[in-house]
Amino acid sequence: MPKAKSGTTAAAAADKIPRWEIQVDYVETCNCDFACPCNFSGYPTDGYCEALVAYHIKKGRFGRTRLDGLDVIYAAAWPHAIHQGGGALRLYISEGASAEQRDALVRIFSGKAKGNGPFELFSGTMSTFDDPVFAPIEVMIDGRRSSFRVPGHLDVALAPFTNPVSGEVQDIRVNMPKGFIFKTALAARTLVMKLLGTGPLSFDHSGQNAFFARLEFAGP
Secondary structure, three states: OOOOOOOHHHHHOOOOOOEEEEEEEEEEEEOOOOHHHHOOOOOOOOOEEEEEEEEEEEEEEOOOOOOOOOEOOOOOOEEEOOHOOOOOEEEEEEEOHHHHHHHHHHHHHOOOOOOOOOHHHHHHHHHEEEHHHHEEOOOEOOOHEEEEEEEOOOOEEEOOOEOOOOOOEOOOOOEOOOOHHHHHHHEEEEEEEEOOOOOOEEOOOOOOOEEEEEEEEOOO
16 A cells, blocks of 8 residues: 655645746836836836736646636835835736636746746745735737726726827837846837725826737746
8 A cells, every 4th residue: 555645745746836838918017107217227217116017828837737818917016126125916816717727826926936037036026925816807908009907906008109290109119138027028108007905006107108018938
């Protein structure tokens, strides 16, 4: 008869990080001026950073758990530049996700599943991790006109830059060959960008910076 796993062995098995990968539509919004000076100097426009970022997972897996079609919104606030720490994080996750999918998404986006991209790196800058919120997330992907919202919690809508004379859409992009989030992103602005509530995770930065990109992340 096989021996039962010891408590230590079972815990180690539970903590093991499976291979994971996600392909996402990425919609970033923050309080900074257009193009976000954090991408250039590392320091935000007003000395602090507040952001709402949507990840629509087109295709993904965490071990054997499929993640296709799920959404995550990364709500974060730092009192100074991101690398100076002291941040607060709250994840909003599709309420239709199964228990296994919820666990996978929390592990990935909290940085516990390691991998490339910003997740593990940003985790080290957080002082506060709110409990994840499982809620109906409405996402509309349309490049520089994308939008996302969680009714009663947050609302974001993007718009492209336009030529003030002709009204023609300006195809403005930010290229960062060594970027750890994106290498190239479409620059946009927010028509609406607000997070309801109290404390650091409560703000309204409508009319500020936004980006859209299609990205891939993997780990561990």
